[in-house]
Amino acid sequence: xxxxxxxxxxxxxxxxxxxxxxxxxxxxxxxxxxxxxxxxxxxxxxxxxxxxxxxxxxxxxxxxxxxxxxxxxxxxxxxxxxxxxxxxxxxxxxxxxxxxxxxxxxxxxxxxxxxxxxxxxxxxxxxxxxxxxxxxxxxxxxxxxxxxxxxxxxxxxxxxxxxxxxxxxxxxxxxxxxx
Numbered sequence: 001x002x003x004x005x006x007x008x009x010x011x012x013x014x015x016x017x018x019x020x021x022x023x024x025x026x027x028x029x030x031x032x033x034x035x036x037x038x039x040x041x042x043x044x045x046x047x048x049x050x051x052x053x054x055x056x057x058x059x060x061x062x063x064x065x066x067x068x069x070x071x072x073x074x075x076x077x078x079x080x081x082x083x084x085x086x087x088x089x090x091x092x093x094x095x096x097x098x099x100x101x102x103x104x105x106x107x108x109x110x111x112x113x114x115x116x117x118x119x120x121x122x123x124x125x126x127x128x129x130x131x132x133x134x135x136x137x138x139x140x141x142x143x144x145x146x147x148x149x150x151x152x153x154x155x156x157x158x159x160x161x162x163x164x165x166x167x168x169x170x171x172x173x174x175x176x177x178x179x
Contacts, residue, residue: 024079027086031075033093035059035067045092047085051077110171114164118147135170 015023034042035058042055054077058070078086116124117140125144129137143166146159 024075027078028072028075030086030090030093031055031071031078034074034089035071037093046088047081051081106171107168110164110167114147114160114167117144117163117167118151118160121148132170140166 034045034055037045037055039056039059042052045052051074054070054074058067058074061067061070078089113124113128117128121144122141125137125140129135129140140163143159143163147157147163149155150157150159
């Protein structure tokens with residue numbers, strides 16, 4: 001039985017078998033992604049209580065085959081949902097992924113800045129303080145000096161970590177008012 005558009009009348013006959021299979025596999029993949037989310041994150045995703053309960057139940061299952069069966073059941077329930085609901089769930093999942101990537105990139109930039117401050121000293125710190133005039137110059141310089149000493153003498157990185165925390169607070173404190 002051919003699907004798609006009827007050549008004679010031009011009527012739409014519905015999705016092809018391949019289209020239906022691709023859609024079903026996409027929903028199954030969405031179900032797997034939902035089950036992989038932490039329970040707290042699942043509660044934030046816009047879906048019904050019945051779907052939430054099924055996803056949480058699937059997370060509790062440790063036996064591989066039983067978990068696969070439960071995820072399949074979740075996918076079956078998801079396929080019965082409207083396209084708008086599925087789109088909302090996908091959008092929430094993508095939004096979370098993008099936020100996570102942005103946060104990770106910001107932390108990597110802060111780590112690189114900390115390493116640069118420890119390695120090069122006052123010149124990099126002066127450039128940073130030009131952008132953040134309200135920062136405590138003396139405290140940051142002291143932390144950088146202590147971190148350098150810790151590195152030279154193979155001591156635990158207390159000041160190194162504290163410098164990271166201070167830089168993170170400084171840079172994120174500036175970013176929050178703009179959002």
